[in-house]
Amino acid sequence: MASISRRTLLISGGAATLVTAGALTWDETSRLWWRVPGIDKQRTEGDVDQPGVRWIAASEANLRFADRPADYTVDRVVIHVTQSDFPTAVKVFRDPLHASATHYVVRARDGRTVQMVRELDVAYHAGNRSYNERSIGIEHEGFVDRPENFTEEMYRSSARLTARICKKYDIPVDREHIVGHNEVPGADHTDPGPHWDWKRYMSYVREARGGLGAR
Numbered sequence: 452m453a454s455i456s457r458r459t460l461l462i463s464g465g466a467a468t469l470v471t472a473g474a475l476t477w478d479e480t481s482r483l484w485w486r487v488p489g490i491d492k493q494r495t496e497g498d499v500d501q502p503g504v505r506w507i508a509a510s511e512a513n514l515r516f517a518d519r520p521a522d523y524t525v526d527r528v529v530i531h532v533t534q535s536d537f538p539t540a541v542k543v544f545r546d547p548l549h550a551s552a553t554h555y556v557v558r559a560r561d562g563r564t565v566q567m568v569r570e571l572d573v574a575y576h577a578g579n580r581s582y583n584e585r586s587i588g589i590e591h592e593g594f595v596d597r598p599e600n601f602t603e604e605m606y607r608s609s610a611r612l613t614a615r616i617c618k619k620y621d622i623p624v625d626r627e628h629i630v631g632h633n634e635v636p637g638a639d640h641t642d643p644g645p646h647w648d649w650k651r652y653m654s655y656v657r658e659a660r661g662g663l664g665a666r
Contacts, residue, residue: 500570509567512547525620527586532642537592553588562608595644610655
């Protein structure tokens, strides 16, 4: 469902106001719904979902508040490459006009990771509504045509993060459930590109997942 067909309830200050058809998209209305008193899950500014990451909030325009996995099953991790340096990626995800963000961004030189969207929430990262709702997005600093960007530190740090996500949501560690942005149905992106070493990455994820023990 791409838009509201007739009338939409806009919640503002506890009162319901009718909005004409087409004035709000479905995603915009969903974001408003999660702001209804008693519906929005309580959050603490600066909270992160995984150890060792730093919180830098994306613009709320680039995500939809939710309560995953209670409302949407999380069963995918989507791997991205920023096509920019690390500071630029963080900056654009904080820009409300950018219209996209991912849950995590991993820096190339040392694997430092920031979280920009809570795992509870739906980040606009995959270019596919269903995949946005069901996945965690991880961006990696670099360019698809520069294999030197994909460092050992980046692979290891990202693999540990993906392994923890897979444990948390009981996601199988395989290429059906850990996918590239280019593999998302309908996606027009090419990342992570031909130089992303999937064999190496998946071996690191399996190793890290094994070290976490049973659920």
